[in-house]
Amino acid sequence: MPKKRKSRGRAKGSAGKKSIVQCSGCGKLVPRDKAKRVTKYKSLVDPMIGRELRQQGAYIPRTKETRLYCINCAVHRNVVRVRSKDDRKAS
Numbered sequence: 001m002p003k004k005r006k007s008r009g010r011a012k013g014s015a016g017k018k019s020i021v022q023c024s025g026c027g028k029l030v031p032r033d034k035a036k037r038v039t040k041y042k043s044l045v046d047p048m049i050g051r052e053l054r055q056q057g058a059y060i061p062r063t064k065e066t067r068l069y070c071i072n073c074a075v076h077r078n079v080v081r082v083r084s085k086d087d088r089k090a091s
């Protein structure tokens with residue numbers, strides 16, 4: 001049977017079942033190795049005030065925010081994109 005993707009869209013390898021996580025966008029339950037991980041650094045301070053404080057030499061801590069998206073949400077948010085027709089045909 002022809003395969004659409006070499007990895008079948010997952011990073012599972014020969015492992016059996018992987019733990020399930022909830023999508024941050026729609027709440028769908030997806031396997032951890034299939035979900036797309038996005039890490040953002042966010043400042044707790046308002047950017048305008050933060051800039052002024054930084055000019056005066058203040059250190060403003062950032063918080064790390066990790067989100068996991070299902071494929072539908074990842075495509076919708078441009079985390080991953082649909083490959084061009086030639087790319088899709090090649091592999």
Ligand SMILES: [Zn+2]
Pocket residue numbers: 023024025026027028069070071072073074
């Ligand atoms: Zn989702």
